Each structure stands twice: as structure tokens, then as C-alpha cells.
Amino acid sequence: MQRVKRFGLWQTAKVGGIIYFLMGCLFIPFFSLQMLFHDISSFPFEGGFFLAMPFIYGIMGFIFTALGCVIYNFVASWTGGIELEIETIGEDL
Numbered sequence: 001m002q003r004v005k006r007f008g009l010w011q012t013a014k015v016g017g018i019i020y021f022l023m024g025c026l027f028i029p030f031f032s033l034q035m036l037f038h039d040i041s042s043f044p045f046e047g048g049f050f051l052a053m054p055f056i057y058g059i060m061g062f063i064f065t066a067l068g069c070v071i072y073n074f075v076a077s078w079t080g081g082i083e084l085e086i087e088t089i090g091e092d093l
Helices: 009-037 047-079
Strands: 002-004 082-084
Antiparallel strands (some): 002 082
């Protein structure tokens, strides 16, 4: 058994922020299609919001991943962390 004792705050938050940014980029085509088929005046935000959305997702992903790391590290100090069983499939030469 291996144990995740703590997460590095900044590195994990950076990766989380990038993942959320990329997920936000995936939503742009769907919202753009929706704007094509519906009356634009019924949308509460203009088209520029959809271009800013991945950046908003990325920033919020960074913040909440960092917060999750802080909470995990705090709880893991009490409980010892999450245990993982890791299997080595092949050896690198």
C-alpha cells in the first residue's frame, strides 16, 4: 500500500486550473450553436462572455483545487491520508 500524505498546493492547483480551462473550451461550441438557433436577445450575456468562460473556469478551477488541497492536507494530517494499492506492470530499463 502507498499513501497520499499531502498534495503540493501550487502544482496541483495549476494542473486543476488548466484542466478546468480546457473543459471550458469544450463548452464554447455548444453555447455557440445554442446562440445560432435561439434569439440572441433572450440570452443574459453577450457572445463575448462565452469566449471569457474558459478563463473564468480556469481561475475558479485553480482557486477551488487549491482550497481542496488545503482541506485534504488538513484532514490527512489527522487521518493519515488516502491509501492506494499500486501495481508495477513493467520495469523501465
